[in-house]
Amino acid sequence: MLTVVCPSCQANLRVRPELAGRAGKCPKCGAIVQVPALDAEAAEDRAESGLSPRETTAGDEFPDIEPTDRLVRDYHYLVVDRNGLVAAWENNGQGWTIRSGTTFVRAARNADKLPSQGDFKLVELQLARTEDGSHRLTGLAVYQLAPRYALSRIERGEDAILQAVRGPAPLSKEQKTAVFAYIREKFMRPIWEDHAALVDYLTNLDYHSPGISPHTHPFVT
Template sequence: MLTVVCPSCQANLRVRPELAGRAGKCPKCGAIVHVPALEPEAEAERRVENGRSDGDSDAGNEFPDIEPTDRLVRDYHYLVVDRKGLVATWENNGQGWMIRSGTTFVRAVRNADKLPGQGDFKLVELQLTKTEEGSHRLKGLAVYQLAPRYALTRIERGEDAILQAVRGPAPLSKEQKTAVFAYIREKFMRPIWEDHAALVDYLTNLDYHSPGISLHTHPFVT
């Protein structure tokens, strides 16, 4: 079995070797987890050792024997950023993906001609959770590198199709952090995000690089 770490909740997950190079949903928190591709020799060796347990893995956290996730988590918000800033947004509000057009955003499905065919794009997952009182809180953030070609044009096939372009975890640049934090402040009321000091520190500390941040993983949170 392979062992991968969820970039959101840091759970150690046992994954079947045949899922190498694909993306699946973490059974603990629902975040997207990318399984790195293996060299043929390494994969063959793993198959031989398939019956041996991985000592550091969390028992019962194996990916299910189904196709990797092909749906965005409906309680989350998703952003696509490039080197300059925000390119596209997704909220579970019936509008689907919104693509940047000049100084505004328009529905991607009605403006397919505005979808760039290539570029250095990253998918940002803003992870929200509901409290016992029924209000929402921002619990974490994960960043994924997208394929350099045809990542955004996949949106034409459906709002979830962009997940097929995920290539692995990635850090945010200074400009991208600024764009993400501006989106958070514009879209969410302060009580939703201000208590997550680790996330705010990550987005405002432009010299700190990480593929994600959560209350469970930040070294300064106990």
């Protein structure tokens, strides 16, 4: 599946590869969404498999386009509030963990510790595998979560928090500090130190500096 973003409502949408190069209506808001064409190598692979692109007009709807409903398994996800880090997720079998005092505990076993409301943001740390099998940090996206019951969705499953996403958001200086501290603690320096734009953003503690999202920030891939 390909992932595209609606330019109007910012919904993350999944599209079958054979729809590459087509345009259609977002199933959420009706805006026109252009699916990028496949690169030459991918197009050649599809041709060899006997699949051909289908033509369409910009007014057609995608019957099979749907919002992304799963966390990307190679990424790390954080939830921050006004004061800093609240919860974290990585694909290690532990599911979401939440801060409890000076440590983190499994959210599934400590549902009573999940706050029911607050100004929460979901931070997506985007990682990619390199040719040698290691990872590198390639981008960072920030999303505003619903003010009520966003974290309680964690009880329903680790992906359920995506249903609370309301759109892109900025990070405050306290949140930047918390995210950068997590990165330095979790990842070895070679994974992130060469990403100058990301490091510059997180170490620029100006509260009014621009937020990061896949749609607005140039270093997010």
